[in-house]
Amino acid sequence: MRAIVKVKDVSKVYKKDSGVPIYALRNVSVAIGDGEFVAIMGPSGSGKSTLMNVLGCLDRPSEGEVLIDGQKVNLLDDEALARVRNQKIGFVFQSFNLLPRTSAIENVELPLIYSERDKISGLAKAALENVGLGDRLNHQPGELSGGQQQRVAIARALVNDPEIILADEPTGNLDSRASYEILALFQQLNRQGRTVVIVTHEPDIAEYATRIIKIADGAIESDAANLNVRRAEDVLKKIANTVEVKS
Amino acid sequence: MKTGRILKSAFKGLGKNKLRTFFMMIGIVIGITAVTIVISAGLGAQNKIMERVKKFGLESLMIFAGGGREMGQPTSGGPITTLKIEDAEALKREIGNIAGVAPFNRKGDGVVKHQEKSITTRIFGVTPAWAPVWDWYAAQGEFITDEDEARMARVCVIGPTVQQELFGGANPIGEQIRIGNVIFEIKGIMQPRGISPGGGDMDNRVYTPLSTFMRRVANVDYIFGIKVLLKDARKIDETVVTIKSILRERHKLAAGEPDDFRITTPTEVTQFAEKVVGTFNIFLVLVAGISLIAGGFVIANIMLISVSERRGEIGLRKALGARNRDIRFQFLLETLVVTITGGIIGILLGFIGSTILGAVTQLPVSISWEGVMLGILFSSLVGFIAGLQPAKRAAALQPIEALRS
């Protein structure tokens, strides 16, 4: 399997004023293959976000190598890294990070602004339709539910057709129903062939990924295929039934 | 393409934060309004002065009796009696570059009477050449003629102010006025000319034939000055030298003796006028400049606050692929759009303000393209300088640091 992102012996050290260095990552090596759906788990402060940022070229490791699509990115300058993020990575954040007072379609267009290509019309609309928001193009974030806002953010991550989607606690700000909707969307995208990595500290959420990496204290504790992948659609159906029974 | 998209995005960003945009703009609007009014007023004053200078004529020079003093006023003792009509004739005869000479004499405040009414005015003795040399003719009736000059006729031409004061609206031609004890018949009214470069009313004058003036009004055999009209204004310096040597020879001045006449050229008049206007303008531009600098500081500060408020947006844009220079460009652009828009509003307000100022104070104001260009130039400059530091700061933010907030 082709590795989309690969890190080798990566460490990230923060030097504190007291002089004692803090290791957010220690000698981490991992490869994310094409078409995988990976969940990264671990307690708070274990280094999950740090690993995500390194995988997504948002942050540089103190030591070790990072390869995106076989290309070594350690030595790239800021400008080249920006292009890698724009073309190959799609980020999804816990707090959605949509621009306020800006329509869904304009939010989704944001990565296109910084892309080098000239033909961009229609792409944002298609991405929103792909996440089931074809009827909310001109709604502003304030006029959308949390789940809908996160779907706008996912459309934004998809719009430049990246190699990989990196989502840091994408369900952290959502109620359980919206969380399953988002998981169902990720599973659907993954079935379409999209590589997805999500960070979570809820074991329940990780059950929906095909591979689970557990980290603790900056190091990989376990890394295994999930033999019992659950389907978010099934859960959603069950919730719908319960509501029907109740009413 | 990409640049166009960033531009559009910057515009949208401004529209989304109207209050901030408004506060940023207000300083620059005030500054540019001030600059526009200052320039309009300054230009108005300059135009007014240059207009007066042009009345004197740029292709002419003036010879006054009496050396080395302002405008030929007598120094001490009696008047200078050495400048004669014959001098004027000699200059005309001997210098090729001279198109015409208008020798004249005058009396500072002569009282002119018509029946019960009287006016204090300047009485001039002039030859018929006066009209073409000054390019100033009778509007009604007729100017002094060669025949009047030869006959020493007791006729006169009056300025519009004199007409107004002595006759009201009535036609004065053929009427008689009294200058001292001499009765003159009015044969014409001059074209109006307004205020002289020196500030006097050029329409409050009475013109008589020079011969009549010298014999009957002043009783002298010398003249006060000669206005010389040149054929080629570019040769003015040579001509001045020639005039000097001819007059010195005719007045039998030995080498080392000072001139007994003084020559005034338009260059001197123009330079003086420009100096006055220039000093005035420097002061006003300073005031306007200070208000613009203050406006610039306000903008720079608001932009800096805006950058720290929008750290999340900056981090997000970087995560999505914005390069440092894209961010720098966006923030610089936002500042520039605000200041240039503010500048344009300021120019419009300035024009309205100048027009009102002109109407209320009766001061001359002049609206000009230079003002518009300068306003836009200044506002872009202020925007650029004020926007540079905030834009740099925004571009230097690390994406994860910015996203964390």
Ligand SMILES: Nc1ncnc2c1ncn2[C@@H]1O[C@H](COP(=O)(O)OP(=O)(O)OP(=O)(O)O)[C@@H](O)[C@H]1O
């Ligand atoms: N800028 C920084 N300066 C100093 N220490 C940092 C910095 N960023 C992260 N750390 C430290 O690195 C470690 C890993 O942080 P990280 O944000 O990756 O944890 P996490 O697993 O994402 O936690 P959470 O589940 O709370 O989001 C933590 O101990 C954190 O305090």
Ligand SMILES: [Mg+2]
């Ligand atoms: Mg985290």
